[in-house]
């Protein structure tokens with residue numbers, strides 16, 4: 001497979017969680033960068049041993065999502081609002097891979113920069129959609145090839161995944177790569193790469209986290225645990241139960 005690359009950035013000082021009350025009385029949680037400082041992030045290729053998409057899918061709490069944003073960057077926006085003042089309602093829409101995406105927020109001041117904070121509800125919605133997608137197609141490999149092909153093409157289409165062909169110069173060699181335009185596009189490509197490798201997804205018998213097994217994933221095809229840590233912990237629990 002041609003390597004998929006991502007040139008991205010993350011906010012050096014992380015994000016803070018804010019809760020805003022909408023005029024309807026409902027509350028919206030948003031993540032705003034603590035500062036405008038950024039670090040460059042480069043992913044040279046997809047790593048099926050620890051794909052970023054599963055890091056997102058395995059988030060549970062608000063703190064997990066904030067940590068994810070800090071470590072891997074936002075899904076789609078490079079420009080994110082760092083304003084302290086947000087007035088008016090935040091608009092966002094659930095339930096599809098189309099627009100608006102992770103930001104999903106129109107600044108009431110309608111400033112030309114069109115920067116948005118990250119709406120955590122949207123991020124969670126996106127994580128759930130990806131989780132659903134993985135469950136539908138990658139889970140224990142029970143879907144037939146024809147359906148998979150149709151499904152994956154539909155996904156790349158709906159998600160408007162863009163990858164650009166280019167050459168890069170690394171270690172005195174030239175390499176042909178496909179450059180993803182956003183972290184979200186990169187994550188969708190991770191899902192497609194897992195399919196191409198004929199890996200399957202399952203969840204850990206101990207911690208319930210989703211992980212991949214089979215070719216290129218660093219795990220045997222019938223692995224029950226996501227990591228050695230979980231395997232050893234499960235063994236200890238079993239042994240302790242036997243010892244009683």
Ligand SMILES: [Zn+2]
Pocket residue numbers: 204205206207208209225226227230
């Ligand atoms: Zn585990």
